[in-house]
Amino acid sequence: MREDGFEIDIDTYLNKCVRCGQCRSICPVFEEIRQETASPRAKVFLTSLMRRGEIKASAPAAELLSQCLQCRRCTHECPSGLPVHKAVTAGRRMLRESNPLRLNNKIYPGLFQNPCILNLTANMGRGIRTLLSPLPFTNRHLSSLSSGSALSKLRIITRPQVNKPLARVGYFLGCATNHLFPSVAQSTVSVLTGLGCEVVIPRRLNCCGMPHLGEGDAGTAAEMIKRNIGLFNKHGAEVIIFDCASCYITFRDHVRALNWEGNNGPDGYHVDEKQLYEVTDFITGRLDYKNKLRPLSEVIATIHDPCHLTGNRDLYLTDAHRRLLRNIPGIIFKETPGPRRCCGGGGIFALKQNRLSEGILARKAEQLSLTGAGIVTTLCPSCLHQLSKLKQRPGGNGATPLHAIQLLARSLGLS
């Protein structure tokens, strides 16, 4: 079943689960619901049952399997080595295939599959918001949309003010940054160019494929990544930069798996894992930024680590984030107890499982408030969106959520 970087032999893996229950101790969803049915091992068991034909795809099964953030904590912790999150998506895939006409199974993947459709939908949303604006109510989904997409404000190629750019950097502008946080995209571009890089944002970039992976549609996800990498290749990007933790690991996992299979570039595209960078990792590791930092007014800042950057092998990425904050004059860095605690965002999860998502966020808020921080930085627009909800709550948390790149842009005098 390994037809591309994302497929796994799910039967072999499903059998690996010994139901030891260790996943009960780290799953943010289980922590909220506290019934065995919500534990990751229950989802593995459920997928096995469907696979063996012992139970049929049903609405209760769909509901249980939708109660997963795809944070991958269970996968990182599983002593048996089972990629638990993929067992969940395999289950979702079976559900989708058993009921291909169900509208929900089409809407989200379809929306993200084509950048034009996504743009059109976002713009429609903006239009509806304008029409509704005189009325005394607001829709929280519509109010999350930015006034315009980042892409509409950024050029394909932005050159630095130096004669010879340090590198030609491809910037993967993901859907969430593009439509919810264009200011993050602007900061990313201005920081990279300010530090001497030439930044390329190809037009017609696709979604990274994470929403499709989450629904078990690995084939579409792989296709989209191939297309995206092809676009970067066409523009001669030396590296590809991500300001979204989820986009980054989707690309990285795909590229890593293909290299492992030894068939990188069969369709005329080529990229090495070493060319993919999370943005703070790239800046702290490759660029000279420290001498250009200007002091900010003194403020306590803390960090929220996106789940997708906290896998066992990826912790160095969260180190880069910390190094960056510690280097900015005026920032008093204070660690949150449990910085890796999930915020409950998870992209589409926050829409589909709103109540659960809010509950997980409340626990995060409790821990953030212990630091007395005025700013909380993260590396993922989905987390940023989720943390922004805290500000909207009555008596909400005082910390202003920012992407780390925004804080850096401020200190570099580029925002």
Next chain:
Amino acid sequence: MAARELVRAMTDILGRDKVLGGELERRLYSYDSSYHSGRNCFLPDIVVFPGSTEQVSDIIKYAGPRGIPVTPRGAGSGETCGCLAARGGIVLDLSQWDTIEEVDAANMQVLVRPGVVHARLNQHLQQYGLFFPPDPGSTRMCTLGGMVANNSSGLRAVKYGTTENYVLGLEVVLPDGRIIVTGGQKCRAIKNVSGLNLTKFFVGSEGTLGVITGIRLRVWPKPLSRGIAMAVFEDLDDAPLAVLDVYRAGILPSGIEILDNSAIRAVNMYRPEIDLPDAGTILLFEVDGNPPGVEWEGKQIAAISAKRASRVEWSTDPARMADLWQCRSVVAAAASRLRKDGTRIFAGEDISLPLNQVAPALKRIRALSRDYGIEVVSYGHIGDGNIHTAIVINLKDAHEVQRAERLVDEIHRLAIELGGATTGEHGVGLVRAKYAPAEHGPALDVMKQLKECLDPEGIMNPEKIFPPEQI
């Protein structure tokens, strides 16, 4: 769907959100960590989440006269089907009821509800400089109710004993719905010989005699210092001898763990950063106490082991100790990693042996493993003779499955033959009940009489502990 009347009755007692009756939901309560539950379906009629002693009593008063079986369940991390509904009925999921009611630091005791997770209690006790010594590998998920019901222990039983050594008293709902407190209704004394010892009677009763709803635990001052000595042996047979050498030198470590070669490989696959030496066997000695004592004992152990070991390492670095100790708790499930198509099955996995029979038993198990052509990963609490034999098989291979089942039976019978027990800490549940006559002889009849006296209808966790023909 569960019988409508049962759902209504439980909803009346607990409220709608504390009752699960859907078919899929019940199916997801049909398993624990045992191999047996992966191959059989123990479907409850209903799953409920009580949160008070009165609610548990009301449930039992409803179930008793109607002959509806009642099975208490914690985190479902057991390996014996102990928390599964062997004859349907009501499963009481007690894991949500997790209040630490009281920390009585002056009297060195705590009162907890059954759903408190082991690791959480010890985390909470840290601020008082106290700890609850038994240390199961499943610390992060297992509940104290489950630990008491199975008299669990783990890595530190060598020095600190098992859960029963710490239970001062229990609140129990009996099979007729009565609520009693054992160990004296208001007693907070640590020593207590007043009356028959009902506390010990209920500890390890696996939910067959009633539902444990409150636990008064004795806790100890947390030792100031700790260290781990690792001894590496080329030959498996040397390790048990080194353990006896350490005892003879007058040293009692808090834990002594063994990992055989395949266990070492499994750990290195799961946590490469721990980087255990690839050797025949590794022993881990944990010592705790006051700092000079720990240092002295650690160095003595290192020197004694060095006579047989190819390499010894003594560490008091917290990060290294955490790694070494963690490798023992994760090897249980990590054994699955040894084979791409392999699954570690929890069956015949915690035999307990007299100390002088550990070496012969390990040899015999190795021979059995060869005879049956099945990989057996041996590791465990060698300091008290409690050995884990992890069997790794391809579940899709019917022949291999059959051979594994015969091998498991032989391992159990080997334990009895060598003067040991079929289970040292995981409990009897369904899967070891058949060995009860061989293990206990006429004492089994007395156990049965006691059970009948308390539970004449046999509603409490039926088919567990007692073989089917016995009850």
